[in-house]
Amino acid sequence: MTVVVEAPAWRLPPRWVLLVAVLSIACAEVGGASMARFRDVDERILDEALVKFDAGLRLFHMHAEGMGLVIIAGATVAATLARPGTARRSIIALLTTGGAGYPVGYLVWSALIPSYGMDSAKTIAEWLVWIPFGSAAIVALWWLAALIALRMIRP
């Protein structure tokens, strides 16, 4: 008799998580398109602040695209491998808010450059967005990695 053992399937994360992830990717696409338009202006006005503004938009574009995918992948793993309850909910919430919020810091940085100057704008964005949201995403991913390792040791 042949016994066919099928690999377990992935479970979808909650819909709001997918919505946030797709929204993040969509905003990144829009950011990328704006960047291309902005470059025409950049060629004419060679101002350092504008160059930094462009850099902020570019970094937002890159990070929002990547983090959108990281949210989908991480939340899918958490939804499948974490047992229902606080751990699963916390990992998904931390990863989604952290992952979607972090790239916004680059927009905040860009927007604040004209009023506060480069360094002050960076410090504000760092403490207001990058550190809290980035830390949330990092904690969620390491928590998830620890959880998978635990599942391997104690299935």
Add this chain to the structure above:
Amino acid sequence: MPQAANNDKPRAAMIMSGPVRRPPLAVVLVAISLLALGETAGAAMSRLKPEIQRYAATRVAANAAAHGFSGSAEYDDEVRERAIFTAEAGLSFFHLHAEGVGLVLFFTSTLVASAVPWRRARAALYLLLTLGGLFPLGYLVYGAAVLELGRDAGIDLAERWILTPLGISAIAGLVGLLLVAARRRA
């Protein structure tokens, strides 16, 4: 069929082409660890930049012979700056590649789990893709080796012994998945 994690009640039937299977836990662990390492490296690059530069300068000074210091301050400063820049570039490449390759490993191994029916082929593809997933670690070695062995010797070591073999493994895994998918379609 995948179900929403927050809703275990029976749901209306959905039309799907098939279940999306998950790869073995070891593969998932490598993918998620890569993402976590990539994020952490990004944070370190931003928050610990002065400390990293100081550490790099100390290691370059400790390995002066490997860096070919001549005793001329101007020349030595240029060599030191180039080595520190290359080591920082290694960390930056690691951040970028770990995030990207972690996702590539996650999605391709899910494709292998779902679309490759042969057990041995699946195992071989998991192995190749997971080894390929370790590719970004080569950039950490790249950064460290540049400081310890000198710029050219460090880059050569990382490229020859880590980046090239692991990169080839990733490419072989992807080509293998492509061939299996093509064969299934035929």
